[in-house]
Amino acid sequence: xxxxxxxxxxxxxxxxxxxxxxxxxxxxxxxxxxxxxxxxxxxxxxxxxxxxxxxxxxxxxxxxxxxxxxxxxxxxxxxxxxxxxxxxxxxxxxxxxxxxxxxxxxxxxxxxxxxxxxxxxxxxxxxxxxxxxxxxxxxxxxxxxxxxxxxxxxxxxxxxxxxxxxxxxxxxxxxxxxxxxxxxxxxxxxxxxxxxxxxxxxxxxxxxxxxxx
Amino acid sequence: xxxxxxxxxxxxxxxxxxxxxxxxxxxxxxxxxxxxxxxxxxxxxxxxxxxxxxxxxxxxxxxxxxxxxxxxxxxxxxxxxxxxxxxxxxxxxxxxxxxxxxxxxxxxxxxxxxxxxxxxxxxxxxxxxxxxxxxxxxxxxxxxxxxxxxxxxxxxxxxxxxxxxxxxxxxxxxxxxxxxxxxxxxxxxxxxxxxxxxxxxxxxxxxxxxxxx
DNA sequence: TCGACTATTGAACAGGTGATCAACAGGTGC
DNA sequence: GCACCTGTTGATCACCTGTTCAATAGTCGA
Numbered sequence: 497x498x499x500x501x502x503x504x505x506x507x508x509x510x511x512x513x514x515x516x517x518x519x520x521x522x523x524x525x526x527x528x529x530x531x532x533x534x535x536x537x538x539x540x541x542x543x544x545x546x547x548x549x550x551x552x553x554x555x556x557x558x559x560x561x562x563x564x565x566x567x568x569x570x571x572x573x574x575x576x577x578x579x580x581x582x583x584x585x586x587x588x589x590x591x592x593x594x595x596x597x598x599x600x601x602x603x604x605x606x607x608x609x610x611x612x613x614x615x616x617x618x619x620x621x622x623x624x625x626x627x628x629x630x631x632x633x634x635x636x637x638x639x640x641x642x643x644x645x646x647x648x649x650x651x652x653x654x655x656x657x658x659x660x661x662x663x664x665x666x667x668x669x670x671x672x673x674x675x676x677x678x679x680x681x682x683x684x685x686x687x688x689x690x691x692x693x694x695x696x697x698x699x700x701x702x703x704x705x706x707x708x709x
Numbered sequence: 710x711x712x713x714x715x716x717x718x719x720x721x722x723x724x725x726x727x728x729x730x731x732x733x734x735x736x737x738x739x740x741x742x743x744x745x746x747x748x749x750x751x752x753x754x755x756x757x758x759x760x761x762x763x764x765x766x767x768x769x770x771x772x773x774x775x776x777x778x779x780x781x782x783x784x785x786x787x788x789x790x791x792x793x794x795x796x797x798x799x800x801x802x803x804x805x806x807x808x809x810x811x812x813x814x815x816x817x818x819x820x821x822x823x824x825x826x827x828x829x830x831x832x833x834x835x836x837x838x839x840x841x842x843x844x845x846x847x848x849x850x851x852x853x854x855x856x857x858x859x860x861x862x863x864x865x866x867x868x869x870x871x872x873x874x875x876x877x878x879x880x881x882x883x884x885x886x887x888x889x890x891x892x893x894x895x896x897x898x899x900x901x902x903x904x905x906x907x908x909x910x911x912x913x914x915x916x917x918x919x920x921x922x
Numbered sequence: 923t924c925g926a927c928t929a930t931t932g933a934a935c936a937g938g939t940g941a942t943c944a945a946c947a948g949g950t951g952c
Numbered sequence: 953g954c955a956c957c958t959g960t961t962g963a964t965c966a967c968c969t970g971t972t973c974a975a976t977a978g979t980c981g982a
Binding site: 923924925926927928929930931932933934935936937938939940941942943944945946947948949950951952 | 953954955956957958959960961962963964965966967968969970971972973974975976977978979980981982
């Protein structure tokens with residue numbers, strides 16, 4: 497009932513099925529305990545097989561870590577981006593997006609990201625995947641932002657660098673949350689973050705909850 | 710001429726001197742290769758002594774890592790804060806500060822920070838030190854920012870949350886730099902970052918324009 | 923039913939980690 | 953010059969890591 501959550505799998509599975517089982521187990525493990533917890537033996541225990549079998553399906557652990565990273569963050573990105581609500585304007589959607597990314601419930605993915613930057617220093621395969629995923633985030637955000645700027649009167653604001661700043665800010669806050677260093681009101685911070693990035697006066701939203709001063 | 714940069718130390722040293730030698734070696738090693746490289750044997754090799762001697766002076770490695778972290782980032786903070794130039798106004802000083810923090814030359818300290826967040830998940834002693842250092846940064850920045858806001862017309866901007874955002878943004882960019890994901894012009898980004906945090910129109914040069922909505 | 927194919931295992935390897943401790947040896951005081 | 957004190961070492965422990973490979977055993981087709 498702890499780490500060995502999955503019962504020992506049936507003795508012999510078709511390769512595709514076993515492979516999926518191992519990859520899924522690794523993804524679940526990384527979500528729970530971070531990318532650093534992805535050891536051959538830990539994955540094997542999680543899935544209920546021998547370390548040698550994990551090594552059989554994923555011979556190079558470094559590459560496996562990179563693969564798991566991509567699977568996790570790509571899924572998250574798809575999910576977050578897909579939660580776009582056409583009924584709302586772009587600015588409201590952006591705010592929702594930031595709130596989602598800063599949500600405590602996403603601390604598992606935050607841990608994966610932070611560890612990916614640290615591990616990327618010595619795992620170049622991982623670093624390349626990290627850059628690719630960040631490019632995708634940057635592109636997606638830039639698109640949303642330039643749309644939001646067009647809605648409001650955001651002339652003179654560079655959407656690309658806004659996206660860059662937004663990513664940096666969200667990622668920085670994620671990193672901080674790993675050591676539990678966070679401000680009291682994350683929602684207020686999300687609004688302030690958006691305002692800062694879109695370079696508008698702090699209180700645009702007519703403040704249903706005044707941010708304070 | 711490589712990692713064993715220091716010649717083997719004289720056979721027997723007074724404890725304070727030996728201790729300092731070991732701590733200094735560990736700090737140098739962490740700067741070069743990150744906190745994760747701080748192993749008993751690596752530090753010993755760096756200083757030119759036996760692993761057992763390192764363990765003798767620092768019996769618990771986890772605590773030693775936390776200590777080295779504090780030494781490195783506290784020194785950096787002191788240095789950066791001390792480079793305040795009274796001849797310039799506060800905003801200019803803030804800009805210089807951001808530029809300094811984003812400078813490539815500080816990638817070593819950036820690596821220490823990012824690894825500290827990742828390691829802090831499992832090293833609570835380290836996490837506590839990290840929070841303490843971040844508090845000090847936050848306080849120092851908040852002071853500078855509130856001063857800058859008083860100089861210019863920064864009414865309505867909350868200095869505390871500005872400091873928070875600035876830290877997040879700088880830290881996020883540091884994390885990104887570890888996997889070499891960075892924009893071309895860091896100086897321009899520093900200006901844009903400052904403008905965003907102080908909540909002023911994006912292009913202070915071009916559009917001193919009215920902040921609309 | 924039996925053979926072939928192959929998924930899976932157990933065991934071992936070489937290398938890494940932090941930590942411990944009896945024994946050695948340099949320096950100082952007598 | 954000798955003895956004590958203690959800084960320092962070498963060896964060893966238990967445990968971790970990824971990787972390899974011969975041997976086992978499940979399953980399917982003939």
